[in-house]
Amino acid sequence: MDRQLLEHSLASVDLPDDGLTVRFYQILFERYPAVxxxxxxxxKIQAxxxxxxxxxxIDxxxxxxxxxxxxxxxxxRxxxxxxxxxxxxxxxxxxxxAMAEIGGDAWTRDMTAAWTEALTAVASLMLAGYPGGDSHSGN
Incomplete structure (x- = not known):
């Protein structure tokens, strides 16, 4: 993973008062109201x-x-x-x-690719913690 790109891109969209993650939840609930x-x-606490x-x-x-x-x-959990x-x-x-929206014209395809890779890896590690380590749990 490109740590430098992840750190740089996060710094460019990390708004005060958890604005990035607040916006993330707004988008999540707009697109997936069932969750x-x-x-x-x-x-705000969740964000x-x-x-x-x-x-x-990242650290x-x-x-x-x-x-x-x-x-x-x-x-x-x-x-x-x-x-x-x-x-x-x-x-x-x-x-x-949310990152692309906040980043605007400064957000690049490389940033999207780096975050897609990172978030996919995070999801895989989290799913490995499911009972039995079954990444299909709950489907």
């Missing part, structure tokens, strides 16, 4: 937690053990909440849409 009831918390998680993943890209352990554990494998694709799609 909104899964979020019982104030989305702050998501931003923290994204930064932590630990070179630490396979950290990624496997932490994302697997996060995946297990998501499985318990009823998150299914196709939802990870929706999340990736909506996160990149």
């Amino acid at each position: 909104e009831p899964m979020f019982q918390r104030d989305t 702050e937690m998501l931003r923290t998680a994204i930064v932590s993943v 630990n890209l070179d630490d396979a053990e950290w990624l496997t352990t932490n994302l697997g554990s996060l995946g297990k 998501h499985a318990e909440m009823g998150v299914t494998a196709p939802m990870y694709e929706a999340v990736g799609e909506c996160m990149i849409a």
Whole structure:
């Protein structure tokens, strides 16, 4: 993965007050309204937690053990909440849409490709934490 491109592109779209992740949730709920009831918390709090998680993943890209352990554990919690494998694709799609919207003309195809690769890897590690490690759990 291109860590430098991920860091640079995130810095270019990381708005104050968790604006990127707030916008992500707006897009997610617009495109996939059926998932909104899964979020019982104030989305502002959820957005702050998501931003923290994204930064932590980028900070630990070179630490396979950290990624496997932490994302697997996060995946297990998501499985318990009823998150299914196709939802990870929706999340990736909506996160990149929010980034591209905020980035405007400065957002590039290379940035989209780098984030697609990163979010796919994150989803795979999270799905590996599902009971039995079955990436098709909940389908």
